[in-house]
Amino acid sequence: xxxxxxxxxxxxxxxxxxxxxxxxxxxxxxxxxxxxxxxxxxxxxxxxxxxxxxxxxxxxxxxxxxxxxxxxxxxxxxxxxxxxxxxxxxxxxxxxxxxxxxxxxxxxxxxxxxxxxxxxxxxxxxxxxxxxxxxxxxxxxxxxxxxxxxxxxxxxxxxxxxxx
Amino acid sequence: xxxxxxxxxxxxxxxxxxxxxxxxxxxxxxxxxxxxxxxxxxxxxxxxxxxxxxxxxxxxxxxxxxxxxxxxxxxxxxxxxxxxxxxxxxxxxxxxxxxxxxxxxxxxxxxxxxxxxxxxxxxxxxxxxxxxxxxxxxxxxxxxxxxxxxxxxxxxxxxxxxxxxxxxxxxxxxxxxxxxxxxxxxxxxxxxxxxxxxxxxxxxxxxxxxxxxxxxxxxxxxxxxxxxxxxxxxxxxxxxxxxxxxxxxxxxxxxxxxxxxxxxxxxxxxxxxxxxxxxxxxxxxxxxxxxxxxxxxxxxxxxxxxxxxxxxxxxxxxxxxxxxxxxxxxxxxxxxxxxxxxxxxxxxxxxxxxxxxxxxxxxxxxxxxxxxx
Numbered sequence: 399x400x401x402x403x404x405x406x407x408x409x410x411x412x413x414x415x416x417x418x419x420x421x422x423x424x425x426x427x428x429x430x431x432x433x434x435x436x437x438x439x440x441x442x443x444x445x446x447x448x449x450x451x452x453x454x455x456x457x458x459x460x461x462x463x464x465x466x467x468x469x470x471x472x473x474x475x476x477x478x479x480x481x482x483x484x485x486x487x488x489x490x491x492x493x494x495x496x497x498x499x500x501x502x503x504x505x506x507x508x509x510x511x512x513x514x515x516x517x518x519x520x521x522x523x524x525x526x527x528x529x530x531x532x533x534x535x536x537x538x539x540x541x542x543x544x545x546x547x548x549x550x551x552x553x554x555x556x557x558x559x560x561x562x
Numbered sequence: 563x564x565x566x567x568x569x570x571x572x573x574x575x576x577x578x579x580x581x582x583x584x585x586x587x588x589x590x591x592x593x594x595x596x597x598x599x600x601x602x603x604x605x606x607x608x609x610x611x612x613x614x615x616x617x618x619x620x621x622x623x624x625x626x627x628x629x630x631x632x633x634x635x636x637x638x639x640x641x642x643x644x645x646x647x648x649x650x651x652x653x654x655x656x657x658x659x660x661x662x663x664x665x666x667x668x669x670x671x672x673x674x675x676x677x678x679x680x681x682x683x684x685x686x687x688x689x690x691x692x693x694x695x696x697x698x699x700x701x702x703x704x705x706x707x708x709x710x711x712x713x714x715x716x717x718x719x720x721x722x723x724x725x726x727x728x729x730x731x732x733x734x735x736x737x738x739x740x741x742x743x744x745x746x747x748x749x750x751x752x753x754x755x756x757x758x759x760x761x762x763x764x765x766x767x768x769x770x771x772x773x774x775x776x777x778x779x780x781x782x783x784x785x786x787x788x789x790x791x792x793x794x795x796x797x798x799x800x801x802x803x804x805x806x807x808x809x810x811x812x813x814x815x816x817x818x819x820x821x822x823x824x825x826x827x828x829x830x831x832x833x834x835x836x837x838x839x840x841x842x843x844x845x846x847x848x849x850x851x852x853x854x855x856x857x858x859x860x861x862x863x864x865x866x867x868x869x870x871x872x873x874x875x876x877x878x879x880x881x882x883x884x885x886x887x888x889x890x891x892x893x894x895x896x897x898x899x900x901x902x903x904x905x906x907x908x909x910x911x912x913x914x915x916x917x918x919x920x921x922x923x924x925x926x927x928x929x930x931x932x933x934x935x
Contacts, residue, residue, distance in 0.1 A: 432866030461781050465869070465880050467895040480869065480882070480897075484781055484795070487802060491867075513784030516905040539611030539934065549619055559619075 409486040410457065412436040418458065422451050435480075437491045445494045446505040452481060452490070453510050459483045460490060463511040468521035470551045471495060475502045475527055496527075506532040524549035574599055583612050587690050587920045590930030594907075594919075601915045606908040614934040621894045626652050626726055626861045629894065634720040636896060637932035639679040640874035642715075643672050645724040650805055651870040651881045652726040655863040662807075663851040664728040666844050669807040670741065671715075671723065673837040677748070678707040679875035680830050680837075683927045687827065688759050690924040691768050696759050703751055706744045710737065726861060728854025741845055745838050752834060760831065769824035773910040773922030776821055783909065784902035787877025788833065789926055792826035794819035799873035811843045826925040862889050876900055876927055900932035 410418075415436055416428045426448070427439040440448050452460040465480035476495030482488070496502045506529035507514045518529045519538040526547035529535055537544065546553050582593040591612035597605040617636065621629045630648045634641030646668055653660060685700025708718040714734040715723040723730055759765055775785070780793040790797045798815040800808040816832035818825035863885040871880045877899030884893040903926050911919045 432864075434869065463784060464786075464871075464878065465882055465895065465897040467882055467893070467897075469884065469893050478882075480880070484797075511784070512779070512782040512909075513902050513905060516901055517784075520901075539614045541611075548616060560623075 409483075409488040415458065415488065415490060418455075419448075419452070423448055433491065435489050435491045437493060439493045439495075442494050442496055442504050445492075446507065448492065449479070449507050450510050452492070458488075458490075459485045461485070461511075463507070463513055463517075466514060466517035466521065468525035468527060468549065469495075470525060470549065472551060473497060473499075475499060475525055475550070477504055477521060477527065479507070502527045503530060504528075505530045506535075508532055523547075526550065576604055581916075581919075583609075587923060588930070589686060589928065592928065592930050592933070596916070596919075598916070603911050603914055603916065603919055606911045606919065608904055608907065610934060612934065613931055617935050618894055618896065622890060622892070625889055626863070626891075629891070630725060631722055633896070634722060635931060636898060636935055637874055637876055637879070637900065637929045638719055639682060639929055640675055640876065640879075641720050642668075642675045642723060643872055643874045644879060645722060646672060646806070647870055647872040647874075647879050647881045649724045649726050650872065651868050651883055652861060652863065654870060655866070655868045655883070655885065656726075656857070656861070658727060658855060658857065660728050660855060661851040661853070662849040663853060665807040666848050667729060667733055667853070668724065669811070670841050670844050670848075671711075671721075672806070673840045674707050674710065674741065674744075676837045676875045677834050678704045680834050681707075683830060683875075683924075684755060684759075687924045687927075688765075691765060691921050693759055693762070693765065696755070699751070699754065699758065703748055706740075706747065710740045710744065713737070713740070725854070727857040728852070730854075732853040733848075738845055738848070741841060745841060745845075748834075748838065752831075752838075755831065760827070766824070768917070768921050769822065769827060769925075771822050771824075772914065772918045773823045773925065774821050775906060775910050777819075779906065779909060780821070783906040785877070785906055786899050786902065787873070787875070787927075788816070788826055788829040789877065789903045789906075791816055791829045792818050792925075793821040797878065799871050799878055803871055805870070805872060807844060808840075811840045813840050823922050823925040830927070860889050862887060863891070871897075874899060876929065876932065877903060896935055898932045898935060900928055900930075904928055904933055 423444050429437045452458050460481035460483050462482045462484050464482055467478045469476050469478055474495040474497050479492040481490050504527055518532055521527050522535055523537045523540055524547055576597055576599045579596050581596055582588040583591040593609040595607040617632045630645050633644040633648050636644055681700045681704040685697040688696025711721055712718045714737045715721040775793045777793045777795050780790045780795045786797050794817055801815050813836045816829040818829055865887040868883045871878050880897030882895040883891045886892045910922050
């Protein structure tokens, strides 16, 4: 029963989160449009700094990365991070994207959350996004010889894909 | 003796062995590359993708009703809960309120699914550590649940009983009675599980203090479900983000702090008691009403992003939909509990023996199609 009583700390509102986080790094975009969570859009060069602060700051304390997804937005390729704090139970979504489709590169967050290691490999496998400083970046599901990145919108495979 | 060895040129050497993809303890096509020194494990590297079907890519060309059917091919032991996750996401996006009757029936079947899944896990868990009898006990009790599902849902494993807006059809007239009969039966049988396996000295020695995962590591590895709760991390989605009828029932989140294989085992046994209690609270009070609300034949979600998490028998399943307002999702991501739980296998197995790896892996309760999707 005592275990249940821990973690009953006050959770921050989206507004308070935005006020706090916008002081850390300039050029962050905040939006709640079309999403149940507060979204932050960050440039790839600021991603790692933002992420490590989101985890280490005592007021935000986002220690649980529960979803890491690659997304192909058409022109841009990017990654969406869903974060939750197990202390405060508030949630935030961080998005980053790059227009370089030939050689997309984003910093790894493996050193912040260990779960990122497998999930970044999945994104590398299906979207071809390279993660800097990843300890073991190779394909997770497909074979090394596989040509192309299947979850990209411009991926063509006439044999295995049934297009309706 | 020692000096003889020191003076000779005997030395140990690390080498690789393959475990799987066809190994009885991996319960599916999972291949583990083990680096070992003698019998001590130095590294475990999973090789995945043997049954990857790219459900996420397939879903991008499918309608929302069709996607529901793909999801029970992920974690097939939580098929009803997977279906429910997609339906809840679609219903939330459409701001569609389903009848109370639907919520209660969904919750009862989810909990029956959890018991069935844990029964199977308990059976093969015993088998993995050499206690073959448990397999037959687990399957005997799971069979009763499968019969209930067969009668009401029309299938025993991949049930497809949910659809956006409610249920495919109403419950079978026998459903309430058979569920109550099962609960009465299982209440006398679950203590047998403890007598047969939990207290066994050999079993205890295989489990206690083996495969230790701390709470900090559980959170960092994104663990969820009984794996995380065995390390004292309170993460039950049914408690923290209640959906369907979980707001209206009282139950205790099973938590253990030891973080070893035995703790994960005990959490699941306790969860079966809690699931029975949830079903008992609901089974006599299924509200009257419709079993679905009508939706349009072609469901189009509004433009935006939608996220829904549910608690499957393995942990937190997340459904993340990006919609551009058309009849197909622009991107759908299934956050599977299995992949995150597998990622910590190397961490808990290093330094142990191969036999301990088998026991620890059994307590992670991996379902490979859930990892491969």
